[in-house]
Amino acid sequence: MKKLIIGAAALILSAGAFTLINTQAEAAVQTLQSLAAAKGKYFGSATDNPELSDTAYTAILGGGEFGQTTPGNAMKWDSTEPSQNSFSYTKGDAVVSFAQAHNMTVRGHTLLWHNQLPGWVSALPATQLQAAMENHIANVATHFKGKVFAWDVVNEPFNEDGTFRTSPFNNAMGSDYIAIALRAARAADPTAKLYINDYNTDGQGAKADGMYNLVKSLKAAGVPIDGVGFQGHLAIQYGFPTNMQANLQRFADLGVDVAITELDVRMVLPRDSTKDATQATYYSNVVKACVAVTRCVGITIWDYTDKYSWIPSVFSGQGAALPWDDSLVKKPTAYNAIAVALGGTAESASPTPSRSTSSSPPPAGACAATYKITGSWPGGFQGEVSVTGSKPGWTVKWAFANGQTISQLWGGTVSQSGANVTVTPASWNNTPPATFGFLASWNGTNAVPTVTCA
Template identity: 85%
Template sequence: MRRKIIAGAATLLAAVGTFTFVVTRAEAATQTLQSLAAAGGRYFGSATDNPELTDTAYTAILGGGEFGQTTPGNAMKWDTIEPTQGTFNYTKGDAVVTFAQAHNLKVRGHTLVWHNQLPGWVSALPAAQLQAALENHITQEATHYKGKVFAWDVVNEPFNDDGTFRTSPFYNAMGSDYIADAFRTARAADPDAKLYINDYNTDGQGAKADAMYNLVKSLKAAGVPIDGVGFQAHLAIQYGFPTNMQANLQRFADLGVDVAITELDVRMVLPRDSAKDATQATYYNNVVKACVAVTRCVGITIWDYTDKYSWVPSTFSGQGAALPWDENLVKKPTAYDAIVTGLGGTVQSPSASVTSAGPSPSKSASSSPPAAGACTATYKIVGSWPGGFQGEVSVTGKAGWTVRWTFANGQTISQLWGGTLSQSGSAVTVTPASWNNTPPATFGFLASWNGTNALPTVACS
């Protein structure tokens, strides 16, 4: 399938995970990803596929209120729906729709026209017959699901990464006119569904996004019934976060179309560790906040919610851990909480009673009150999860400060921001970044821990 991703860097996000929280029954019932999104007039969804629907533990989460929308990953693609010309099989697509209807999930149809997952007969058709076959396929499928899907990815992935049109049987036969024809045909079959064009590597500004922008602009000018643009957002932490994502979404919205994050996941090179989890969380938070900041960004869909059914490992060797739930259907505190805060929610424990061997986030350790001209530093743990935690140190009283402490339990800092780190064994020394020299100053870090995470005694000079 896909994908290479453009470059950049990310700041790190606070992660709160495994402390004891008191969560009322009402709070647990109302704060879900869907409820938070709905408060802003959006949906939050997860893709799914037919094999997953036999996994009752999986479906309990998918249909349990966390999500308000689903996209069938494969069940509505051409090779499944029309495997031989003129013979249509809706069994798998209908199964997803039936599940969705039973669990109050809106369905995004995916996808009517794509260069991939085509049955062999499509490519074998003479060019003169391609348009009729395309129009018949769209008409039959969109009519069958009329009133059952709220939106269609009418055309999927029409561009190469350099912004040129992708070669496909449809492009070869009709040129780029196949796109307008597909939209007009879909509108005729289902006047009420929102009609989208969908692609990857268009999330941030660049040649491919520019090509998509110019196409949508020209389609609108020609009166083609296009209602939205889908941004897949298959991201990877080893590459950079997409350039100016919010501004990019906004410029499409300014054309008079809706925008949506349609296939979000954030993969990493395995194995997972706390630093990678934190960067992944930052990416999730950034995507969600970019959508929330754009009025016409109508929703966010993660590309299945659990690593158990992720497409990533089979496509990108040695990569995975891309989703907010792990392979055991357990929420990852970093990624999940990043989405929650991006949607404007407050971080809660994933259950009403979860404990940690680490200290409470409210606990902190301070150096002694400073003499005149000296400084003080306050160390606190702001988030903790199995094997890792995030710390924060606040400094007052003296420019050009130096903060020192010694870990008692073998903790090791993996990343630090706001200062320069030196760690030798358990002894830690931090001096300020140039922009963070004058108090009040704060620096933060990610570190590992195992079993015990005692607060150290800090000194500031």
């Protein structure tokens, strides 16, 4: 896929977020990962290093919805070996560390791709490229040995007509470069599952046929190939891929695993209810196809939120491709379509405005605070407090009435003793107008407290 281009972005909390409630309160809280695990599969989200500094984002990424992650860029050649024989793993290690801390597995992505290559690779004489390729694979796969369960060894080797894509590797070695790369990866990490990964192979067609014939020939030649990744970058304006389930099954019948590796479903903006419904159908169809194929091991969405989607920077006027919006709020149609296709129950959504409470308007030199619940899901919710007035160094206090407990707060420092909460500002958030947000747990009732500001 294309390189993600991500700039710094401030956290934006939706003031009109819906509240999500589990329809079976007596049951254990369902997540996409728990539902997938019940089917013998995983459900994951890609991520990238810039996102890991966004605490509201990481609270969801590592909060149980996802059991697997894929680094969007941190393990690609331009990141891991920017100059020949000079290797850098800082970014990849950061993603692995996050995953390990949150009980998530990691798919390595990617050892070999025609894109995002440092200039020195393409500048090498063809006679030197195989050795450089094998050296790169050996070093990177060895570094991450035991930390990734699978590798996209070769990424996007095909043209749309099923012929092999022109690349420095194909130019130097012909299509044999694929077998050479797979053997090098197996030698470096004998236990990782080795994949070939591509887009527009999700349904039957010429490109999928090219992939099928390649995998069949590799298997016949005894080349180590354990799986095929189907990226799943879909768009509602182009129609759903042809016979996806049957296509996945024919690859599985070759004796390899299959996986949906980079799923998103884009649309021409703006969003509307009709487009959302079509998008939800696409998500449902993909998940159902994977569930129906025993050797489909899992599904990864290409980051979970529109806030960090690659789509708008590549497809002008398109976006809204993911199950969470750019305010980190679940889209009920897309999210529920995935959950139900995994065998779960739909969460009910109430499009009522956020509940809030305010303190009295402040006198000169004082402050006031407004508390809002901006999103809620089974067992947890997100809140926001806005501080107004002219008093620097404010302090906001409230008392929870229903046993709520704050787990994470940004924009300030929190202390909680029983029901009583006190928040003081971060240094950059010292003077009103100021806003801070938080994540907290709740159970049964989530009354909005009265807040004071001094």
